[in-house]
Amino acid sequence: MHIIPDTKKYFAMTNKLPLKNLLKLSIYFSIGMSFFLLLSATMEDESFLGALNRVINVFILLNLMSLGNIGLLLFTEKRKHGNELFYDCFFYTSSLLMSILVILGLYFINTELVDRGYTTAPTTPLRVKGDVVYFYLSLQGMLTNGMLLLLQNFIIVQDANNKAQLENSLLNTARSEAAYQLLLQQIHPHFLFNALNILKSLIKKSPERAEDYLMRLSNFLRVSVSNNKDGIATLKEELKLSMDYLEMQKVRFGSALNFTFNVIDAENSACVLPVFSLQPLLENAIKHNELTVATPLDIEIIQQGNWIVVTNNIQLRSTIDYHTGSGLANLAERYRLISGDDIEIRDNSLFFSVSLKILNDEDCNHRR
Incomplete structure (x- = not known):
């Protein structure tokens, strides 16, 4: 049962983030929110171009925030090494600032595109005016990113839990295998010494009994040296x-x-x-x-x-x-x-x- 090499290979991967699942979450969440906004725009009789513009903006916003969080996670995970609290604070602070920059950046880009006539203004413009719009958008960006962080943390915790369960199962199996192998090593020397002496004596006294004894010894040793992977x-x-x-x-x-x-x-x-x-x-x-x-x-x-x-x-x-x-x-x-x-x-x-x-x-x- 060759379990130790596989265990080591797995343990080397346990500290890696579930990037594949995090990227899937980013895509699925973005598509889901975009689909919800499209339905909402349809029910509000918004123009097709206006609805499409809103959906595209939300899709880009969510993906940029999600990818930004993943990048920050990769950056902080590599540098923790005993400074977990510092880098956790650094991650969440950077994540919130990143969400503000992303939503304000998209707002400025959309405003510029509307001013240049490349796209139309949204049918339902923002209700806030003046400099307050920046605070409003910043708050909206942090709340949106907060939802993303909750979902991403759930994925990370779930992945860590799965890895811990698998690690525990592998360790238990390895311990069981080690105990089994130790038992076999301890059985053989003394038992074989007596068995061979008895067989030698039987061969001289009773060949038929010696043959039966040899068959039983053969069966016993075959089981004891077999590679029973299930235990x-x-x-x-x-x-x-x-x-x-x-x-x-x-x-x-x-x-x-x-x-x-x-x-x-x-x-x-x-x-x-x-x-x-x-x-x-x-x-x-x-x-x-x-x-x-x-x-x-x-x-x-x-x-x-x-x-x-x-x-x-x-x-x-x-x-x-x-x-x-x-x-x-x-x-x-x-x-x-x-x-x-x-x-x-x-x-x-x-x-x-x-x-x-x-x-x-x-x-x-x-x-x-």
């Missing part, structure tokens, strides 16, 4: 892996190890579990408890409703031969990352059990 396996696959593991351990411990399976939904392909979720529980039971013919270790894998329960009797060893360093914490973390749920652990000093809720394919976060 889940069907319930049937997990039970098959557990059966192979226990059968191999049965060869080693003989009648000192007993196990039973009672799972109703074993053939249901929609039922899934995190990959390698049952085998570590079986390994821990064997690792931490005494196994003798007089006091055998009894392991049960049963289904209780929507839960798979792994139970063993407790007869703790005085010393432990080896320690994987992963244990239940690893499994609990992987299970939580994939399903959002917790495993249930019970210990009454006589029996130890771990319960995992059976998941449906759509319950896992990598499918969402």
Whole structure:
């Protein structure tokens, strides 16, 4: 599962502004406002040329303001680096001044065009006269730009939220993959050492049993080294892996190890579990408890409703031969990352059990 390179590539892009969405907003908002003004002019019986002149002016005004804000955003974002408050104030002040300059500039250009006869005066002229018109237009420009800023900020915040959710999902997946890979690395050395010694002994004593043991070992190792990108396996696959593991351990411990399976939904392909979720529980039971013919270790894998329960009797060893360093914490973390749920652990000093809720394919976060 090659997730780290993709994650790094994504993280390098997280600080970029959503320019494409901001430009789309500029165009769509300008077209929408222009269409609204055209309808308004039609209902007011304004002349076609007058309506067209108003629509063109509004379209140009909104796009210039929007592009000006985008330019200021690019300028300030590159220079923040810990001075967020200063550059935020700089951005909003510059944006408001820019909106005043744009609307006054368009007003002067239109006035000049009317004076030279290139276009006609608007049918509904401004109601304010004299120098007050500049204050009126400035206020109108700031209010219009204020609406644009609200929409642009919404786009930026929404984009940042989407990136944060994706970043969190990528980090969770990476953590789950790291925990899974660590588990596999810890399983192999000790297990392979014992397995190969047992296989060597069986080849001499019972070739048929050696062949069966080799097939189970082959299946077990194939699953353990496979590149499971989803991090889940069907319930049937997990039970098959557990059966192979226990059968191999049965060869080693003989009648000192007993196990039973009672799972109703074993053939249901929609039922899934995190990959390698049952085998570590079986390994821990064997690792931490005494196994003798007089006091055998009894392991049960049963289904209780929507839960798979792994139970063993407790007869703790005085010393432990080896320690994987992963244990239940690893499994609990992987299970939580994939399903959002917790495993249930019970210990009454006589029996130890771990319960995992059976998941449906759509319950896992990598499918969402």
